[in-house]
Amino acid sequence: xxxxxxxxxxxxxxxxxxxxxxxxxxxxxxxxxxxxxxxxxxxxxxxxxxxxxxxxxxxxxxxxxxxxxxxxxxxxxxxxxxxxxxxxxxxxxxxxxxxxxxxxxxxxxxxxxxxxxxxxxxxxxxxxxxxxxxxxxxxxxxxxxxxxxxxxxxxxxxxxxxxxxxxxxxxxxxxxxxxxxxxxxxxxxxxxxxxxxxxxxxxxxxxxxxxxxxxxxxxxxxxxxxxxxxxxxxxxxxxxxxxxxxxxxxxxxxxxxxxxxxxxxxxxxxxxxxxxxxxxxxxxxxxxxxxxxxxxxxxxxxxxxxxxxxxxxxxxxxxxxxxxxxxxxxxxxxxxxxxxxxxxxxxxx
Amino acid sequence: xxxxxxxxxxxxxxxxxxxxxxxxxxxxxxxxxxxxxxxxxxxxxxxxxxxxxxxxxxxxxxxxxxxxxxxxxxxxxxxxxxxxxxxxxxxxxxxxxxxxxxxxxxxxxxxxxxxxxxxxxxxxxxxxxxxxxxxxxxxxxxxxxxxxxxxxxxxxxxxxxxxxxxxxxxxxxxxxxxxxxxxxxxxxxxxxxxxxxxxxxxxxxxxxxxxxxxxxxxxxxxxxxxxxxxxxxxxxxxxxxxxxxxxxxxxxxxxxxxxxxxxxxxxxxxxxxxxxxxxxxxxxxxxxxxxxxxxxxxxxxxxxxxxxxxxxxxxxxxxxxxxxxxxxxxxxxxxxxxxxxxxxxxxxxxxxxxxxxxxxxxxxxxxxxxxxxxxxxxxxxxxxxxxxxxxxxxxxxxxxxxxxxxxxxxxxxxxxxxxxxxxxxxxxxxxxxxxxxxxxxxxxxxxxxxxxxxxxxxxxxxxxxxxxxxxxxxxxxxxxxxxxxxxxxxxxxxxxxxxxxxxx
Numbered sequence: 001x002x003x004x005x006x007x008x009x010x011x012x013x014x015x016x017x018x019x020x021x022x023x024x025x026x027x028x029x030x031x032x033x034x035x036x037x038x039x040x041x042x043x044x045x046x047x048x049x050x051x052x053x054x055x056x057x058x059x060x061x062x063x064x065x066x067x068x069x070x071x072x073x074x075x076x077x078x079x080x081x082x083x084x085x086x087x088x089x090x091x092x093x094x095x096x097x098x099x100x101x102x103x104x105x106x107x108x109x110x111x112x113x114x115x116x117x118x119x120x121x122x123x124x125x126x127x128x129x130x131x132x133x134x135x136x137x138x139x140x141x142x143x144x145x146x147x148x149x150x151x152x153x154x155x156x157x158x159x160x161x162x163x164x165x166x167x168x169x170x171x172x173x174x175x176x177x178x179x180x181x182x183x184x185x186x187x188x189x190x191x192x193x194x195x196x197x198x199x200x201x202x203x204x205x206x207x208x209x210x211x212x213x214x215x216x217x218x219x220x221x222x223x224x225x226x227x228x229x230x231x232x233x234x235x236x237x238x239x240x241x242x243x244x245x246x247x248x249x250x251x252x253x254x255x256x257x258x259x260x261x262x263x264x265x266x267x268x269x270x271x272x273x274x275x276x277x278x279x280x281x282x283x284x285x286x287x288x289x290x291x292x293x294x295x296x297x298x299x300x301x302x303x304x305x306x307x308x309x310x311x312x313x314x315x316x317x318x319x320x321x322x323x324x325x326x327x328x329x330x331x332x333x334x335x336x337x338x339x340x341x342x343x344x345x346x347x348x349x
Numbered sequence: 350x351x352x353x354x355x356x357x358x359x360x361x362x363x364x365x366x367x368x369x370x371x372x373x374x375x376x377x378x379x380x381x382x383x384x385x386x387x388x389x390x391x392x393x394x395x396x397x398x399x400x401x402x403x404x405x406x407x408x409x410x411x412x413x414x415x416x417x418x419x420x421x422x423x424x425x426x427x428x429x430x431x432x433x434x435x436x437x438x439x440x441x442x443x444x445x446x447x448x449x450x451x452x453x454x455x456x457x458x459x460x461x462x463x464x465x466x467x468x469x470x471x472x473x474x475x476x477x478x479x480x481x482x483x484x485x486x487x488x489x490x491x492x493x494x495x496x497x498x499x500x501x502x503x504x505x506x507x508x509x510x511x512x513x514x515x516x517x518x519x520x521x522x523x524x525x526x527x528x529x530x531x532x533x534x535x536x537x538x539x540x541x542x543x544x545x546x547x548x549x550x551x552x553x554x555x556x557x558x559x560x561x562x563x564x565x566x567x568x569x570x571x572x573x574x575x576x577x578x579x580x581x582x583x584x585x586x587x588x589x590x591x592x593x594x595x596x597x598x599x600x601x602x603x604x605x606x607x608x609x610x611x612x613x614x615x616x617x618x619x620x621x622x623x624x625x626x627x628x629x630x631x632x633x634x635x636x637x638x639x640x641x642x643x644x645x646x647x648x649x650x651x652x653x654x655x656x657x658x659x660x661x662x663x664x665x666x667x668x669x670x671x672x673x674x675x676x677x678x679x680x681x682x683x684x685x686x687x688x689x690x691x692x693x694x695x696x697x698x699x700x701x702x703x704x705x706x707x708x709x710x711x712x713x714x715x716x717x718x719x720x721x722x723x724x725x726x727x728x729x730x731x732x733x734x735x736x737x738x739x740x741x742x743x744x745x746x747x748x749x750x751x752x753x754x755x756x757x758x759x760x761x762x763x764x765x766x767x768x769x770x771x772x773x774x775x776x777x778x779x780x781x782x783x784x785x786x787x788x789x790x791x792x793x794x795x796x797x798x799x800x801x802x803x804x805x806x807x808x809x810x811x812x813x814x815x816x817x818x819x820x821x822x823x824x825x826x827x828x829x830x831x832x833x834x835x836x837x838x839x840x841x842x843x844x845x846x847x848x849x850x851x852x853x
């Protein structure tokens with residue numbers, strides 16, 4: 001098992017280094033960055049803020065990583081957040097409890113996921129086009145639910161999901177970490193992860209090996225829809241209202257970016273949910289640097305773009321190849337499995 | 350100035366390392382002017398790595414390459430082309446929708462007043478092609494001609510652009526006899542022009558027919574270079590395999606098959622294959638013979654459910670059953686090694702271990718993962734049993750050579766302990782050694798009571814392992830040969846519609 005731990009560590013090392021670097025950057029522009037204090041029964045601090053603010057992206061990431069591993073993409077998650085936020089809000093406004101609202105929202109998210117999955121897996125529409133449909137239509141649907149207004153609510157249970165704390169820790173942090181842990185556990189402790197990677201790499205071969213790729217694809221989009229639902233509820237709960245136009249706006253792109261920063265290929269195949277979650281944290285830490293540095297806000301997006309560009313360049317295949325070549329020119333690297341047998345392998349005669 | 354007596358190309362001490370393997374170890378290759386030099390070796394011996402180092406597709410890690418007396422170190426295929434080393438690959442690397450003339454002159458079109466001169470281009474192309482014995486219209490699109498002609502056009506283009514060394518990487522792999530002759534006459538023309546030709550192929554007949562010398566590689570090292578007139582097939586094969594390939598005496602232990610395992614009646618798919626019926630017994634190997642497009646692959650796919658049949662009945666051990674998709678077949682202990690290993694067999698980026706375990710894991714269901722220790726045990730068992738050569742079980746399967754990939758796919762199915770194993774062209778594109786091993790394996794599996802259906806275009810091979818041969822023509826079963834009737838001649842007769850001895 002230690003070899004597995006080691007390979008996970010090796011896989012996420014680049015993301016850990018980048019995260020550490022961005023956090024140090026935070027510290028440089030704002031020396032109090034790492035200080036955490038406990039008051040009024042809640043922990044406070046910039047670091048906690050980063051973890052809290054990255055919750056929606058991180059939750060989207062869980063589903064998005066799986067979708068991307070199948071060589072797909074889900075552009076609709078931002079719009080699904082708006083739909084599900086509106087669903088939850090309208091349910092509590094109608095007098096239902098927060099738990100019913102949450103379940104209702106997740107069910108609607110699941111429905112959206114099944115729709116995407118149906119278009120991709122059954123009708124074989126390209127994922128980017130298939131999910132674009134709901135991305136465009138989703139905000140319209142959300143507006144129909146909220147009847148064009150920002151639907152506000154005061155249900156304490158629901159608000160606690162976005163702005164509350166449990167034993168002093170903000171709920172969103174607990175939600176995304178738990179969700180990430182459960183998803184990682186399920187895909188790695190069953191063979192689900194391998195099967196998802198297999199259909200992402202070569203669907204024809206996978207089908208001939210007996211994998212039910214159609215069902216698996218629908219499931220992956222379903223999970224993505226459910227993750228979007230949870231993220232949507234948290235965002236709505238945070239502002240105590242469902243904003244059909246702005247909830248989750250452009251967040252699908254942040255989620256995709258986080259998955260990419262996590263080192264997952266958009267061409268499908270090998271994936272790591274943990275690395276994607278680190279990617280989400282990296283994006284939020286970059287946001288934090290910009291805010292804390294006190295730069296005029298008009299610079300924000302440009303600086304964010306530059307930092308992300310730097311991260312992507314470091315991870316680019318060309319640079320990776322360069323690093324590989326530097327290592328490969330050493331004729332007998334020490335960590336190689338075994339010297340290849342140059343002698344012909346004689347068969348017993 | 351260049352030295353006209355020395356070799357055209359001299360590669361010395363060329364080495365290339367990959368993580369975990371030494372792909373080339375101190376390799377020396379000498380190419381004389383006007384010689385055809387065969388480069389031989391099993392898959393994975395280092396032929397393609399050597400070629401890639403020569404053409405600059407890879408950077409060599411050590412060694413020296415002298416071209417025409419001057420040190421060269423091409424950094425890209427374009428650079429190697431400009432200094433005189435041209436390459437033609439097995440799959441024609443041209444633009445099929447452009448005309449022959451455009452293909453020949455692409456990137457260096459003759460111009461007049463700054464515009465491409467079509468007339469000059471077509472005349473130039475016609476003249477060039479005549480030199481290769483091709484009297485064809487160069488203004489026609491490339492894809493209106495056969496692969497052989499396309500191959501010659503590719504050779505002509507490479508020679509026109511480079512002109513010192515020409516590397517032909519399996520140029521004849523998909524050609525028939527007459528077409529091979531066309532390519533060979535082009536090669537002879539180049540010999541006359543003093544070009545050094547490197548010829549890579551799996552066909553030993555062709556090596557002896559066209560080549561002057563051969564360099565044999567094994568496990569990344571040069572085993573030796575031989576002048577072919579003074580050598581013989583046996584010596585060359587022995588050098589390639591590193592062991593005496595004992596002449597396999599083929600004695601079939603009778604056709605005594607066991608119980609009927611699978612019985613199909615009038616199975617068909619419109620547009621793919623006409624209704625066919627067959628009984629598959631335990632402990633027999635049914636060979637499917639026929640030309641390309643005769644329905645061999647379609648039969649295999651229908652039996653496995655890779656393609657859904659639109660009529661017909663199936664009985665498994667006497668009970669009615671139906672197989673509509675691969676999952677159904679796997680649940681009934683049937684396996685299929687598909688014809689196209691790359692696009693339908695391997696899952697390139699997954700490890701060899703995962704590729705081997707895949708079908709078994711899928712049959713068990715995703716909720717019941719096979720324990721890590723058990724996976725290793727199974728994978729290691731088959732790597733040993735089938736002699737799969739790899740640096741590590743963790744390496745992506747796409748990095749293995751063709752023969753080893755095929756063995757890994759076989760391992761995937763053997764791990765599921767199938768009752769019926771369907772093999773579609775199990776020996777296509779793999780080297781001599783793996784070839785013999787797979788044929789041996791088929792015989793062994795049959796003796797253990799497994800039923801096998803093997804589709805193959807190689808008659809000798811079918812004769813070697815089949816207990817029964819079903820002959821297909823035009824998407825229909827046209828005959829069946831059993832026992833002593835199974836000879837290459839009889840199969841050819843049956844395919845060609847003259848079956849005096851066949852039992853229908």
